[in-house]
Amino acid sequence: MMSLWEEIAQLxxxxxxxxxSVDEFKQAVKNSCVGKKYEDFPQAMRAFIEANFRMIDINSDGVxxxxxxxxxxVQRMVVEEIKVIDDAFNSLLNDDxxxxxxxxxxxxxxxxxxxxxxTSEDCPAKHLFGPLEL
Known part of the structure; x- marks a missing residue:
């Protein structure tokens, strides 16, 4: 963990x-990740993303x-109908x-x-964190 913190601090x-600060973090993400493939992200960011996926994958089946x-x-937002969340999820899925x-x-x-x-409005990942409004 110390090496991850050191990498984050460097970035x-x-x-x-x-x-x-929040502004420093946002600038670091912009400099290190925006417009890059996942494989090119800093190790600290990849570790964060992988840990986040594992927390969401409650049954640990890899999906x-x-x-x-x-x-x-629903832990982060209030919605009136669950269908809004389901629609957001379905918008992320490809055939596979x-x-x-x-x-x-x-x-x-x-x-x-x-x-x-x-940054386009039709980004295929725009609902990765839920039905967020633009």
């Missing part, structure tokens, strides 16, 4: 005060299904994802990289 502690996605979303019943870690990593790097 984000621009004023070298030993603390990383984030709709129930797990729902649970992750549908056959598997959800998102694998590698697909989640791919979508995460798209979420950070594709």
């Amino acid at each position: 984000a502690d621009f004023d070298k005060d030993g603390m990383i 984030m299904g709709v129930e797990e996605y729902r649970y992750d979303c 994802d549908r056959k598997l019943g959800g998102l694998t870690l590698s697909r989640y990593q791919e979508l995460f990289a798209l979420f950070l790097g594709d």
Whole structure:
């Protein structure tokens, strides 16, 4: 963990005060991840993304299904109808994802990289964290 913190500090502690502000973190993500493939992300960011996937994959089957996605979303937001969350989840899926019943870690990593790097309104990963409004 210490080496991950050191990597994060190198990437984000621009004023070298030993603390990383929200603005420094956002700039570090922009510099290190935006427009890059997942494999090119810093190790610390990849570790964060993989840990996040594992927390969402509650049953540890290697696939984030709709129930797990729902649970992750409702922890962070209020929605009037569950259909909104289901529609957001379904918008993330390609044909292979549908056959598997959800998102694998590698697909989640791919979508995460798209979420950070594709600023278009029709980004295929725009609902990775739920039915977020633009």
